[in-house]
Amino acid sequence: xxxxxxxxxxxxxxxxxxxxxxxxxxxxxxxxxxxxxxxxxxxxxxxxxxxxxxxxxxxxxxxxxxxxxxxxxxxxxxxxxxxxxxxxxxxxxxxxxxxxxxxxxxxxxxxxxxxxxxxxxxxxxxxxxxxxxxxxxxxxxxxxxxxxxxxxxxxxxxxxxxxxxxxxxxxxxxxxxxxxxxxxxxxxxxxxxxxxxxxxxxxxxxxxxxxxxxxxxxxxxxxxxxxxxxxxxxxxxxxxxxxxxxxxxxxxxxxxxxxxxxxxxxxxxxx
Amino acid sequence: xxxxxxxxxxxxxxxxxxxxxxxxxxxxxxxxxxxxxxxxxxxxxxxxxxxxxxxxxxxxxxxxxxxxxxxxxxxxxxxxxxxxxxxxxxxxxxxxxxxxxxxxxxxxxxxxxxxxxxxxxxxxxxxxxxxxxxxxxxxxxxxxxxxxxxxxxxxxxxxxxxxxxxxxxxxxxxxxxxxxxxxxxxxxxxxxxxxxxxxxxxxxxxxxxxxxxxxxxxxxxxxxxxxxxxxxxxxxxxxxxxxxxxxxxxxxxxxxxxxxxxxxxxxxxxxx
Numbered sequence: 290x291x292x293x294x295x296x297x298x299x300x301x302x303x304x305x306x307x308x309x310x311x312x313x314x315x316x317x318x319x320x321x322x323x324x325x326x327x328x329x330x331x332x333x334x335x336x337x338x339x340x341x342x343x344x345x346x347x348x349x350x351x352x353x354x355x356x357x358x359x360x361x362x363x364x365x366x367x368x369x370x371x372x373x374x375x376x377x378x379x380x381x382x383x384x385x386x387x388x389x390x391x392x393x394x395x396x397x398x399x400x401x402x403x404x405x406x407x408x409x410x411x412x413x414x415x416x417x418x419x420x421x422x423x424x425x426x427x428x429x430x431x432x433x434x435x436x437x438x439x440x441x442x443x444x445x446x447x448x449x450x451x452x453x454x455x456x457x458x459x460x461x462x463x464x465x466x467x468x469x470x471x472x473x474x475x476x477x478x479x480x481x482x483x484x485x486x487x488x489x490x491x492x493x494x495x496x497x498x499x500x501x502x503x504x505x506x507x508x509x510x511x512x513x514x515x516x517x518x519x520x521x522x523x524x525x526x527x528x529x530x531x532x533x534x535x536x537x538x539x540x541x542x543x544x545x546x547x548x549x550x551x552x553x554x555x556x557x558x559x560x
Numbered sequence: 561x562x563x564x565x566x567x568x569x570x571x572x573x574x575x576x577x578x579x580x581x582x583x584x585x586x587x588x589x590x591x592x593x594x595x596x597x598x599x600x601x602x603x604x605x606x607x608x609x610x611x612x613x614x615x616x617x618x619x620x621x622x623x624x625x626x627x628x629x630x631x632x633x634x635x636x637x638x639x640x641x642x643x644x645x646x647x648x649x650x651x652x653x654x655x656x657x658x659x660x661x662x663x664x665x666x667x668x669x670x671x672x673x674x675x676x677x678x679x680x681x682x683x684x685x686x687x688x689x690x691x692x693x694x695x696x697x698x699x700x701x702x703x704x705x706x707x708x709x710x711x712x713x714x715x716x717x718x719x720x721x722x723x724x725x726x727x728x729x730x731x732x733x734x735x736x737x738x739x740x741x742x743x744x745x746x747x748x749x750x751x752x753x754x755x756x757x758x759x760x761x762x763x764x765x766x767x768x769x770x771x772x773x774x775x776x777x778x779x780x781x782x783x784x785x786x787x788x789x790x791x792x793x794x795x796x797x798x799x800x801x802x803x804x805x806x807x808x809x810x811x812x813x814x815x816x817x818x819x820x821x822x823x824x825x826x827x828x829x830x831x832x
Contacts, residue, residue: 296682303667303678310669310710383664387726390628390658391682392650461588550588552632555575555622 296393300401301408308405322416323424329356330425344485349514353427358482360417361444361509363410365476365502368448369469371406372399372456385558395548396541399456400449407445428514436512436519443529444505450536451501457540457547463559476502501532564639565734565767566604566627571636573597573622573791592634596622599636600793602786606733609761609768610796611782613775613811615821618788620771624736627769628658641733654683657727657766661739663719672707672714672722673698676729683730690729697725700759702751716743721752728760735760737770741777753780775811785811789819 333352345354376399379385388398421427455469479486479493480502486494497503508525511517519526551557576590597619604610612620625631626638629649638645641655666675673694680690698704701721706714714722720743727735740756741749757780760766772778778785779799786796795802795818799811808814816822 299681307669383662386630387665390653392684393682555631
């Protein structure tokens with residue numbers, strides 16, 4: 290266990306060192322987040338109507354609702370992209386084989402390499418929220434930060450299973466996973482990113498409730514906008530934990546099986 | 561240390577044929593029908609250097625990749641330092657250094673030293689021991705200044721030496737090299753061979769199994785030469801014994817007589 294944690298930290302430190310050799314992207318990120326937050330603020334002012342306010346949880350502005358949905362949707366992107374990206378990059382730069390002849394296992398290398406993208410996403414989210422709070426009145430003071438942190442961890446863990454499934458597919462078939470893009474697409478419609486799930490037709494609502502994104506956004510809005518405690522968001526959290534229990538071990542098993550197949554077929558470093 | 565550093569016992573490896581069109585979707589599940597290794601057996605003794613000689617497709621890299629746990633054998637066993645490569649891959653990797661002869665395999669924006677530290681730590685090296693290993697080996701490899709630079713700024717030959725240094729960091733009992741001097745110029749290659757012979761083989765007593773197309777390199781480094789041809793082990797003997805057995809005066813000629821390949825089939829493959 291300690292060894293795995295040490296290895297995960299090594300991968301994170303490696304990525305921080307690599308990232309520190311590029312300096313300008315962080316500044317650009319700050320500016321981009323400012324424009325993003327401003328865009329949501331003005332769109333929200335433009336579409337504001339009594340009907341919209343009625344459809345949202347009480348006391349929530351559309352700006353706050355949409356900003357939370359948009360920026361936290363990034364975690365799904367990070368989960369689905371970072372594992373694939375790590376694998377592709379290791380294959381392309383030739384670091385995959387040197388890694389595989391060390392004492393670290395590929396699943397640990399993969400998970401370790403995804404920590405930095407998640408941390409980066411969290412920083413980006415913080416910048417968006419910061420601009421939203423400073424310039425556009427985002428209600429940050431009402432947040433329950435303990436709940437926010439717990440929802441974040443549950444979100445990352447449950448989404449990671451999806452990402453590891455995707456990289457198992459990539460390992461076997463060498464090309465990006467089309468179901469990943471399908472999942473991102475459908476989640477952006479039914480996950481409650483920019484509008485409440487309640488306004489969807491009932492059959493789409495069924496799909497929405499089979500999707501961890503719906504619960505993650507629900508819990509995050511509760512914790513961030515309503516200051517909801519763990520009890521109030523307990524149901525969404527429980528579903529996220531169940532998704533994690535289901536997806537994380539099965540995705541790691543699928544990945545290990547895919548790795549074994551590539552060692553049998555000799556396609557490990559093939560592109 | 562067991563009696564053999566490496567034991568290869570009736571080792572077979574087959575690959576599936578590459579599929580195209582819609583059948584490519586079934587590629588991961590295709591049956592292995594192309595034989596790359598056909599039941600070869602031999603040992604490498606502790607401290608011994610054995611060269612693998614053969615044309616492209618003879619099975620040299622496949623054998624090295626099975627030993628380094630990057631491939632699973634179809635049948636038979638490959639044992640490194642007493643551990644089965646298929647059943648105990650982590651134990652095998654603890655005793656193994658592997659260098660694939662490529663000048664890739666590093667994080668280009670990290671310095672050589674940062675790369676070495678990262679890979680060393682993944683091999684359970686840490687603290688002052690890791691620092692002293694990096695300092696000692698980088699001095700021996702004449703890389704002391706180079707490792708302070710980002711890898712993307714280093715020449716191909718320097719990266720090759722860095723790659724060998726990485727393979728030796730954890731003092732492996734067995735070193736596997738796949739065409740180790742492929743990207744080196746003639747002088748660098750000669751230095752590299754001398755270093756392998758004096759430091760790695762003679763001083764440290766590391767066992768070496770390496771594939772090469774450069775016959776002078778094989779004659780300089782190898783105690784015995786294993787000739788592979790289309791997945792079969794044709795012979796494994798000292799260079800002198802191979803020449804005497806085939807009535808040849810050169811290793812190139814001996815290879816040609818034992819495998820039926822024309823002499824230039826090796827020259828064509830050898831780097832200039």
